[in-house]
Amino acid sequence: xxxxxxxxxxxxxxxxxxxxxxxxxxxxxxxxxxxxxxxxxxxxxxxxxxxxxxxxxxxxxxxxxxxxxxxxxxxxxxxxxxxxxxxxxxxxxxxxxxxxxxxxxxxxxxxxx
Amino acid sequence: xxxxxxxxxxxxxxxxxxxxxxxxxxxxxxxxxxxxxxxxxxxxxxxxxxxxxxxxxxxxxxxxxxxxxxxxxxxxxxxxxxxxxxxxxxxxxxxxxxxxxxxxxxxxxxxxxxxxx
Numbered sequence: 631x632x633x634x635x636x637x638x639x640x641x642x643x644x645x646x647x648x649x650x651x652x653x654x655x656x657x658x659x660x661x662x663x664x665x666x667x668x669x670x671x672x673x674x675x676x677x678x679x680x681x682x683x684x685x686x687x688x689x690x691x692x693x694x695x696x697x698x699x700x701x702x703x704x705x706x707x708x709x710x711x712x713x714x715x716x717x718x719x720x721x722x723x724x725x726x727x728x729x730x731x732x733x734x735x736x737x738x739x740x741x742x743x
Numbered sequence: 744x745x746x747x748x749x750x751x752x753x754x755x756x757x758x759x760x761x762x763x764x765x766x767x768x769x770x771x772x773x774x775x776x777x778x779x780x781x782x783x784x785x786x787x788x789x790x791x792x793x794x795x796x797x798x799x800x801x802x803x804x805x806x807x808x809x810x811x812x813x814x815x816x817x818x819x820x821x822x823x824x825x826x827x828x829x830x831x832x833x834x835x836x837x838x839x840x841x842x843x844x845x846x847x848x849x850x851x852x853x854x855x856x857x858x859x860x
Contacts, residue, residue: 661846673834673850689847721788728846729838731778734788 632656634735636722642741643712651707651738655724662705663725663732664697668718676720679705680728712742746770747835747851754856756825763810764820764854766835772796776838777818778848779809783831791833794818825858832856 635654643649655662664676676689679699690696694713699705709716719739723732748767756762768777779791794802794809802809810819822829832855836848 663846663848665848672852673836673848675847675849678846686847719786723788725846729776730846731790731793732846732848733790734780736785736787739786 634722634724634733636720636735636738638738639736640739640741642743644743645714646711648708648710649712649740651709651720651722651740653705653707653722653724653735655703655705655722656726656733659724659726659733660702661725661728661730661732662699663723664705664707665721665723666691666718667721667737671718673721676707709740712740714742716740717742746849747837749835749851749854751854752852754854756822756829756856756858758827758858758860759824761821761823762825762856764822764833764835764856766818766820766851768816768818768835768837770816770837770839772839774839777809777811778836778838779807779818779820780834780836781829781831782834782853788834792820822856827858827860830856830858 637652662679667673677697681702682699694710697707719737721737723734725732746769775796777794781789792804792807794811806823808821832853834853835851
């Protein structure tokens with residue numbers, strides 16, 4: 631498909647386990663973004679990548695969260711030792727270049743039991 | 744301080760009528776961008792329309808138009824000829840212009856729109 635692809639679409643995990651969320655951006659898009667959408671906090675910016683670099687990680691909620699991007703394409707958001715407050719929808723977006731319009735994927739719904 | 748305010752938690756509109764969704768923003772930057780996204784129940788955020796702070800004309804995209812009033816710091820979305828498929832959550836978002844912010848979008852709380860037949 632031509633859009634941003636995220637997997638899995640749903641993830642249920644037990645508290646304390648690690649999870650990996652994957653994002654495939656639109657082909658050719660150099661910038662990639664992660665957001666989190668939860669009932670209590672609304673939509674929050676987490677991190678962005680320009681190429682494989684993440685210049686600003688200040689949006690990550692704790693050091694249990696990390697993200698990487700390889701080959702200027704696929705990105706993985708990793709949450710270690712998941713907590714119930716991590717339950718949310720994690721949205722990925724990409725843009726052709728920095729400051730361009732961001733196009734979103736359908737998200738990964740994470741439930742931590 | 745909240746940067747994007749959407750004061751209407753929910754709105755109803757009759758099919759084929761026009762509806763305006765309100766958005767006000769707060770920034771001290773001269774260069775910024777304003778966006779509207781639609782989120783249907785499927786969860787995907789769909790880009791609708793964009794307005795740059797220096798754009799003199801109001802943005803339009805098909806049935807969507809953005810009523811941009813810079814002095815009032817408002818960027819209301821107008822949907823003309825509403826359709827049942829317009830029922831969704833609508834988010835207003837702002838990007839401040841500095842590249843060091845990395846194109847981070849700040850979102851409002853959203854407005855749920857329900858179109859009645």
